[in-house]
Amino acid sequence: MIYYAKNAWYIRTTSVRDRMVELNQTINWIPKAIRDGRFGNWLEHNVDWALSRERFWGTPLPVWTDGHGDFLCIGSIAELETLCGRSLGEIDLHRPTVDDIVFQHPDNGREYHRVPEVIDCWFDSGAMSYAQWHYPFENHDTFASHFPADYICEAIDQTRGWFYSLHAISTLVSDCVAYRNCVCLNHIVDADGKKMSKSQGNIVDPYDVFDHIGADPLRWYFLARLAPEAQKRISTDIVAEVASSFINTVWNTYAFFILYASLDDVSLDGNVSDAKRPEIDRWVLALLYRTINLVTTALENYDARGAGGAIETFTDQLSNWYVRRNRRRFWKSETGADKQSAYLTLYTCLDVLHRLMAPFMPFLADEMYQNLVRSQQADAPISVHLSEWPKADPNWRNDELLGSIAVVQQVVALGRAARESSRVRVRQPLSRLLARLPDDRTTQAVIHHKDQILEELNVKTLELVARDAELVRYHLKPNLPRLGARYGKLIPAIREALATANGPTFAAAQAQRETSILTVAGQEITLGPDDFLVETTAAEGYSSAESEGFLVALDTRLTPALEQEGLARELIRTVQDARKQANLEVSDRIFLRITGSLDIENTLGVHRDWIMKETLAEKWVEGSIDGAFSIEHRLDQHNWQIFLARKQMT
Template sequence: KSLGNIVQPWDVLNVHGADALRWYLYTDTPPGQERRFSSDLVGDVIRSFTLTLWNVYSFFVTYANLDKPQALTVTAPTNDLDRWLLSELNVLVRDVTQAYENYDVLNATRPVEKFVEQLSTWYVRRSRRRFWKNDSGADKQAAYSTLYTALTTVAKLIAPAMPFLAEELYQNLVRAVDGTAPESVHLAEWPQAMEEFIDESLNREMQLIMRLVSLGHSARQKANRKVRQPLASAAFSVSTPAERKAISTYADVISDELNVKQVRLLDASTEALTHTVKPLPKQLGQKYGNKYPAIQKAILAMNAEEIAKTFHSGGTLVVTANDETFNIISEEVEVKAMAKEGFAVAEEGAYVAALVTDLTPELVQEGLAREFVRRVQDLRKAAELDVADRIEMFIEASAGLRSAIEAHKDYITSETLTSKLSFATPPERSSVVEDEFDGEKLKVGLIKA
């Protein structure tokens, strides 16, 4: 303290709050171990966890206030996303409860972070259209009840570690609609895992799909193709028959996530990429000394694809040189993947995602239409329109963009809640934006219908 190199606790509390400080201390390292500490590290809790959870809560409240759903009790789900989320939620309850009973602070908190991340980036994002529907059918009600159950359960699970945030969520989600509920989240019953909702096979399948989608996005980035630009196809190589079946089962999910027209299996991983191998002299030379040249020659004489397959499956490469056998590990050989022409490829172990990057005129037009929709949605926000407000739209656009808008008019009007679309100069009272993208020029104005 006398050296002035400490972090004043009250400075952290005043900036970030007690909940963020507690959560950082509970999730960073096991109790009793040394840890780095700074106000910025505590702030990361808010950016990476608290705001994510609050944004999911805000999404639910925004649409619930519009639709006023009545039935928020979960019944047997039929939608795959609902089934998956409820399965993961009950696994979370089971595991967090066990961790608290065993005084395992890391496993009582870190799994909640992972669940909230997937709740936001997978469930809510993939379910948005269900909340946007104009009708109040069974599917929309199921989405509301599933998300409500997840939020109220998470509020109870974080209550010991983040009492203030948990209380805020509980009061707004539970007490505001049920005056007979316990007065505080800290007086409510602890959640009980419902084993009938847990489907470990479904959980594994969805984790696989999320992993493949992530690889697909990595491949798209390598090709410098925008997410809104549709591509012709995505093909995958996986390990087991069960994983190949999962790709077929969830092809529509993968297609939607990656914005591709077709999803299929690679005939072989070599259809889209090849591998090169390079024995690493520093590692192998230090380990084997003057035997290294013979080992290097033997490795380079082997089939590079077989070497890559061995290392990707977690195996050890058996090499014979000068009548001796050596077990070579993956850290001793550099394996590089090279995408074949027309493909963008990302690889992780035995998993390969390959996107066809060639663009047809029809795909380019659809990409322009999607870029146009994004700009209209941003303009809606800037005009402070309600999410349910319908609009009239006025457009001045260059020839290529106008053609794309005309070809995808139904998609555009549906996505932007447009009652009337006109190619005309925006009136003075309209909210207007001008932009240039992909070699096209745009001026669009909108007014509330």
């Protein structure tokens, strides 16, 4: 490649450089760093725009010359028609026909020909704000109502392309910005972060994603899972994970409602006032109120990822807390205000949820809309995309209740972590949960919701403790990367002082992000919360977990009665699995028989009625069951066999 210095046509953008920099400060950039970083630096070091190109294709440069140093820039077709004395309406004003337009100047009589250059194509893209309305020749009102644009969106390389050409032309022509908001995206690459290339063989065929996974999971991944500035790594496996996690959760929650609403032939006309709904209904509506506001605010600020995060958080709470904790309200056969409230609340949540998702996942949202809304309301808009955006009902707001349930969930999460570390099975009941709480507010929340916590953790009793000496032991160590340079030779003494310091006091200070005073070799030194490390071990017979001032411990010692109840829960689970394997409907009643080892028989003697109730067993059969589905199970030293058959309706 050989470079030549050649004459070219320029736009003197340096004359408005300071104004472009000033106007750039008024644009809302997403991410914000682009404004003063990549784009701002480009503007501050602006050079004149080399406008012309020596090519055949492109918009012809509208400059005519007499060949002796005089040039005319033509401003409109009408001006050119006046100069050449004929209509140009039937002529394609591109090369080569535009080069045949020659005229004699009325003032000097010399013949003028068009210069051979065409215009940089980026000028075309930058002029689109004006060109799309044929402004300033017509459509003045239309142009005024559409300019500047509310937002534009492109990849980061356009900071020197389209973003710049729009900004430069609008500054020169209108002395204002061309766009108010700009979403600047990073590039799409393969799963390993490499640029896609045919020669590398790492191109992801979008139709493989569309056909096998769907377009909506891909849209959700790009919009809701990744920040604009994040590298867009893509593969079918990555998109499949989105479908198998979040989207499956949405669909399963929706399917749960559809299944039981159809079985009960539920009517959504009978309202239950908010004040009369159970606390858990009021909680999820309060969470819905907050979610609508969060999503709306985020999208109004072009924060798609923030909006998506709020939707995913709500979906997780709706499925894994509200629906899970309320299944029995939908399962029970009797009707009433409580069951109606459950249906109305879940319907409201799903109705809002699919509308919030619509800008992200248009196909899934519309599928839900057609079934949830259009099937019930003949006069509803034909698509969710023509319906109203959800509005948060002020009556749903309840920040105090949201705070209380957040405390409950914090305690439950720590209890689950403690159980996991103890390796005691989830279905095994335990006798005691001991909890130390950071303040009066959290204490009252736990007391008020004690039954929920015990049910969630499968524990019999809850005890609040002021001191945790019997629950956990602390071991304090210096954080050497932080303290080494500051104290040098004093580190061994600091290590020794921390080993004998009051562990609970230092741990509590760290949890509250407060400083601690440590006496070392006769002097006091101040330690920040990141200057030392806290290791904990549970006392014998307990399993504990701690975070942010909360500490919970499970008494893991088992009595024969607890072990027997745990075995009964395992029997219930395996019968439910057998129902699925036998292809029974969720509402089918069954005949049931279980046989097994001595411990199994003893457990059945105590818990048979409970097992039958939980598994919809209409009758316990001691002998054989005609046409029964059977399956065997083993757990530790226990073994049992299940026989079940659908009760035939008469």
